[in-house]
Amino acid sequence: MTGGSGALGGHVARWVVGEGAGRVVLVSRGGSAPVELVGELEGLGAEVVVAACDVSDRHALAGLVAEVEAVGGPVRSVFHAAGVGQMTGLVGMTADEFTEVLRAKVTGADNLDAVFGDRPLDAFVLFSSISAVWGSGGQAAYAAANAHLDGLAESRRARGLTATSIAWGPWAEGGMADGTTEDLHRHGLVALAPAQAITELHQALAEDETTLTVADVDWERFAPAFTARRPSPLLSELSDVRAALTQPDEEEDAGPGDAAMLLRKRLSSATEPERHRIVLELVRGEAARVLGHESSDAVKPRRGFVELGFDSLMAVEVRNRLASHTGLRLPTTLLFDFTSSAALAEHLRSELAQDMSAAAPVTSAITELERMLSGLSTTDVDRDDITERLRSLLTAWGVPSAAVTPSDTPTPTTAEVDPALDAATSDEMFDLIQREFGKS
Numbered sequence: 249m250t251g252g253s254g255a256l257g258g259h260v261a262r263w264v265v266g267e268g269a270g271r272v273v274l275v276s277r278g279g280s281a282p283v284e285l286v287g288e289l290e291g292l293g294a295e296v297v298v299a300a301c302d303v304s305d306r307h308a309l310a311g312l313v314a315e316v317e318a319v320g321g322p323v324r325s326v327f328h329a330a331g332v333g334q335m336t337g338l339v340g341m342t343a344d345e346f347t348e349v350l351r352a353k354v355t356g357a358d359n360l361d362a363v364f365g366d367r368p369l370d371a372f373v374l375f376s377s378i379s380a381v382w383g384s385g386g387q388a389a390y391a392a393a394n395a396h397l398d399g400l401a402e403s404r405r406a407r408g409l410t411a412t413s414i415a416w417g418p419w420a421e422g423g424m425a426d427g428t429t430e431d432l433h434r435h436g437l438v439a440l441a442p443a444q445a446i447t448e449l450h451q452a453l454a455e456d457e458t459t460l461t462v463a464d465v466d467w468e469r470f471a472p473a474f475t476a477r478r479p480s481p482l483l484s485e486l487s488d489v490r491a492a493l494t495q496p497d498e499e500e501d502a503g504p505g506d507a508a509m510l511l512r513k514r515l516s517s518a519t520e521p522e523r524h525r526i527v528l529e530l531v532r533g534e535a536a537r538v539l540g541h542e543s544s545d546a547v548k549p550r551r552g553f554v555e556l557g558f559d560s561l562m563a564v565e566v567r568n569r570l571a572s573h574t575g576l577r578l579p580t581t582l583l584f585d586f587t588s589s590a591a592l593a594e595h596l597r598s599e600l601a602q603d604m605s606a607a608a609p610v611t612s613a614i615t616e617l618e619r620m621l622s623g624l625s626t627t628d629v630d631r632d633d634i635t636e637r638l639r640s641l642l643t644a645w646g647v648p649s650a651a652v653t654p655s656d657t658p659t660p661t662t663a664e665v666d667p668a669l670d671a672a673t674s675d676e677m678f679d680l681i682q683r684e685f686g687k688s
C-alpha cells in the first residue's frame with residue numbers, strides 16, 4: 249500500500265485486513281504509520297510492515313519489494329495511493345512544481361508497473377481523482393498526473409494484466425480534501441463517507457472494472473457553475489446534468505413572476521436614462537448581495553466581475569437572481585459574456601425592451617377591452633355571447649381546454665372540467681378574463 253501513512257491508505261489497510269489479508273506493507277517516504285492503525289491491524293491478526301521508500305525511486309522500490317517478498321512471500325495486491333496535492337493555476341506554476349506533483353503519482357505508478365512486470369496480481373489499484381475526469385481549476389498538474397493513472401490502467405489491461413483506476417471525488421474524515429469539504433460541498437461535491445467509498449472500491453474490484461469515477465455530486469448545484477464559463481460535452485451526456493441545466497428555462501416558461509412584472513411596470517413608465525439607471529442598480533445590487541457586500545457601492549459599474557471576486561458558483565447565483573427579477577431567459581455564462589455591471593445592464597435593458605415591446609400592442613389592446621367591458625351595463629348587452637367569445641379566446645391563448653368549455657364541443661365529463669370555471673357565472677368569467685389578461 250503506497251501512501252500507507254495517509255488517510256485513504258489507512259482506510260484501505262483496515263478493509264483488506266478485514267477481508268483476510270495476512271500481511272500489509274504500508275509505504276511512504278517518511279516510513280511512519282499511526283500507532284493506532286498499526287495496533288488495530290495487528291489486533292485483527294495481520295502482520296504490519298511499515299516501510300520508508302520514495303516510490304519515484306525505482307531502484308529503492310524494487311529493493312523494498314524484493315525484501316518484503318524474501319521474508320513473507322509474493323505480494324498479491326498493489327494499492328497505489330501515494331501522491332501530493334496541488335493548488336496553483338497553470339500560469340503560476342513552475343516546471344519544478346509540475347515535476348514534483350507528478351513524481352509520486354506518475355513515476356511511482358510507472359515504477360510499480362515495471363517492478364511487478366508481468367506477474368499475475370489479484371489487484372493493481374490506482375487512486376485517481378475526478379480532476380482527471382472533468383478538470384479542476386488550479387489543479388492542472390494534479391489532474392494530468394491522475395489522468396496518467398487512468399491511462400496506465402488501460403495500458404495494463406491491454407497487456408493482459410489486472411488494473412483498476414478509480415477517480416475519486418473528495419473523501420470525508422481526513423486526507424487531501426481535509427479543510428476544503430465545506431467549500432466543495434457549496435460547489436455541489438459532497439465528501440464521500442470512507443465506509444461508503446470502501447464499499448464502492450470493493451464493488452469495483454468484484455466487477456473487475458478498469459477505470460471508474462466514484463463521486464457524490466449534487467448536479468443541480470455543480471452543473472450550472474461548472475458550465476458557467478463554457479459548456480461541457482462530457483457532462484451533458486448525463487441525464488441528471490441535462491435536467492439540472494434545462495430546469496430554469498422550463499420554470500421561466502411559466503412567464504415572468506411578480507418581481508419581473510414590477511420591474512417591467514417601472515421600466516415602462518420610466519424615461520430612457522431612468523431605465524438605464526434602474527437596470528444598472530438592479531445588477532449592481534444583486535452582484536453586491538452575492539459577494540456579501542452591504543451596499544452596491546462596492547460594485548463599480550465598469551469593474552470586471554472576475555476582478556471583483558466572482559467565481560462560477562457566484563456568477564450562476566447572480567444569473568438566477570437576475571432571471572427572476574427580469575423574467576428573461578438568461579444563460580449560465582451571463583457574467584462571463586458581459587463582464588461588468590455596466591455591460592450586463594446594457595444587455596439586460598435591450599433584452600427587456602425587446603421582450604416588452606413584443607407584448608406591448610397586445611397588452612394595450614387588452615387594456616382597451618377591459619375599459620370597454622367595464623363601461624357596459626348588464627342590461628344593454630348579451631353577456632352570455634361575449635362570455636363565450638372570451639372563453640374561446642382563452643382556449644386559443646393556451647388556457648387548458650378542460651378549464652374552458654367552448655359552446656360547439658360536447659360537454660366534457662366532470663373530471664375534465666375545472667369545477668370553479670365550469671360553475672362560473674358570466675360575471676365571474678368577466679372578472680377572470682380581466683385578471684388573466686391584466687397579468688399578460
Ligand SMILES: NC(=O)c1ccc[n+]([C@@H]2O[C@H](COP(=O)([O-])OP(=O)(O)OC[C@H]3O[C@@H](n4cnc5c(N)ncnc54)[C@H](OP(=O)(O)O)[C@@H]3O)[C@@H](O)[C@H]2O)c1
Nearest residue numbers: 251253254255256276277278303330331418419423424425
Ligand atoms: N483524499 C481525497 O479526498 C482524495 C480524492 C481523490 C483522490 N485522492 C488520491 O488518493 C490518494 C491518497 O490520498 P490521501 O487523502 O490519503 O492523501 P494523504 O493523506 O495526503 O496521503 C498521501 C500519502 O502519500 C505518501 N507519499 C507522497 N509522496 C510519496 C512518495 N514519493 N513516495 C511514497 N509515498 C509518498 C505520503 O507520505 P509521505 O509524505 O511520508 O511520503 C502519504 O502517506 C492520493 O493519491 C490522492 O491523490 C484522494
